[in-house]
Amino acid sequence: MSATIETLEAMERPPVSMASRLQGELLEVSMGPQHPSTHGVFRMNVALEGEIVRKLKPVFGYLHRNHEKIGENTSYLGSMPYTDRLDYFCSMTNNWAYALSVEKLAGIEVPERAEYLRVILAELTRLQNHASLLGFLLSDMGAWGTPLMYAFREREKILDLFESLAGSRMMCDYMRFGGCRVDPSDEWLAQAKQIAERFPKFLDEFEDLILGNEIVIGRTQNVGKLSAELAVNAGITGPMLRACGVNYDIRKVDGYGFYPRFKFRIPLGEHGDTYDRLMMRALEMRESVQILKQAFAQVQPGPVMNPKAKIRAFRPPVGEAYGHIEAPKGELGFYLISDGSPNPYRYRVRPPSFINLTILEDMCLGHTVADVMVILGSVDIVMGEVDR
């Protein structure tokens, strides 16, 4: 397979000199908000010279549903179900980020079993998010249907786990300040363990089928290159940042939860192109399976809720806190200001997908309009989080 990559890398991309190019005239195209590959209601205003993108301005707000304003008018606990609907692929990690921030704000301890459960659920979320992202990305590239079906087959297994634990497939609303809502049974853990252990089989199949594919390599390598300096300066986080070779993973840097107890590696890319971003997801899934295996071996019976934590009439002390975690899409943070009342005075979400779009224009300039979809797909956005 490596031979294929080298030959393709050696092959130069054909110089784009379209006959249809007008005399320096730019054609303005509005892509979205209804577009099959913009992952929701994202819109870009693109100025094209022939097929080449010369300017790109993202337009947001088509799913701005006032998450922060509602958060300021609701109690601390009342915002928990809303966090599910931020990044609706990863409700568990959203819950965790919010719970972590409130725990920082009020100084709440979390029992050991709950911490393990949080790691397990976050890593399962990462698995299903990355799997469906690869499916969507390939579907944007023209592999219509098949990869997405495979990815969704695996996703459904994990969603079944979530459903049997939390009661809902997507909107889990599972974590609480100071622990988790319900204690999973041993059968659930055994089932989850089995799914995690079988997951590499899917990955092998998927990588054989797709990642060595000549068309995939041709469409992704050297497309949408991003330099490490720009990525850091533009606040890019998550797999997108690591594809540029920057070693920054909050699981390692902050060591929140019980991540310091697990042995796992952080894959790093070299070129910062779309192929590297795609591969980061594939490699991260393997590391997530490693974390899951260790977590299932270490988790012990015990309480899942801190008995001292107050759920109703919860009033944290006056002050502020910023907590963040490594969500599948990047750094997800919550910034809370308490004025001592039951509602937060300020409730701010730091959305990774929104900030990762900052350099979309830089990545797309000079590429064809067909590549824009691939580059956007590799950023991994969810509009619920972009617009909130």
Next chain:
Amino acid sequence: MSQIDEQLRTELQRQGVWVTSMQDLYNWGRKNSIWPLQFGLACCAIEMIATAASRYDIARFGGEVFRPSPRQADLMIVAGTVTKKMAPQIVRLFNQMADPKYVIAMGACAISGGPFKQGYNVLKGIDRYIPVDVYIPGCPPRPEALLHAFMELQRKIDEQKLTGADKAEFLKPDQPSEFPVPRFGRHDLEPRANPNVFQPPVLER
């Protein structure tokens, strides 16, 4: 269908002759090849994709051909929160669809604003601007619920008459096929609702 005796029909069917009416044949064809508009808004869109994926497989009901162009679509599944910024685009898309066209309001947000009803940028239900055929509650509704709504829509299509006084709405020449698109105002959408489509009930309390 009333012209032919039921007994005779079964007898003919046994002999290999299938007798039907134009209306039944037409509706049978229509209801089993509903092409939805491929367009998702929010969380519910993911459940819509899951419905189209292998496990739930909307292809069993003839609805797997998601068309990105409104010109080719029969059904608009409003899957997710409609914001005020998005509402004009949705009405415009609906106007661009060819008759007969149907709308499923999927999820609490599309019905009424749902959990985000308090939001300043959230439209309190898509039925303020366009007529809705089937509502599915849920946040998000499960894929089974979407399939159920799909079957309800099929039943509705099956019952539509092609001729006579009570023929289907889309066949009547005076029925509107396009609806006015709201404009962006300084504080809100203008108008806030289409009075020909949406009449809030008068509450006496």
Next chain:
Amino acid sequence: MGSFDFARDDSFFVMESLDQIKSRIEAAVPGAKIEIVQNGSPSQQRSLLIDNEHAVAIARFLRVDPALCLDFCSNVTGIDWLDRVVKKTTKVKTLVDGQEKEIVETTEEKIPGYLEAVYHLYSMTHKHGPVIVRMRTADRAEGTRLPSFTPIWRSAEFQEREIFDLYGIHFEGHPDLRRILMWDEFEDYPMRKDYREPDDYEWEPTPHDAVLEKAKQHYTPRPELDGAEAIVEPLKG
């Protein structure tokens, strides 16, 4: 796929204390007025309140200084602080009728409102943080201005636009300051605490709390006559 490397370096530096940072900024940026904002919550995240005139110079120092190297601006957000009235009670000894008595005096201090922009800075090079920097506008009027940090941290670009959209802080030096989430014709700043959203609650089946108050405005009063009085003769079975 063999070309991918894994991170080998897990080390991180311990950041100096906020007081040290403050004194180093004051040494590096002459004339800078910096105040440490205390935080009463267990998170212990204190922040630096910097003055608007020297803000860009301070930000550049934080970004470039080799020991700090805060190259990653994670979170930018706005906060709206309304006018507040703080009541203070003080015991004052005064002479009343020649005798010394203690009198409790209540003084009201009016703190004018302001808009605030908060930046959470981290270092990806040294893997430390956060250093929290805040800036305050003079008042809450239209067209309040603050210097933009977008030329220093590109990640602030969309977030400052969002603050402009929702809070109405004008960031001077921002390359493309337009509304981002709401439409261009929109005039209000909806995240401000005194924003009143348009009343479109004509139809609310199960209202409660604040929504009930809104929904009540749309109710028509129950007619006094309910139709029963029209029945003159008792029905006979």
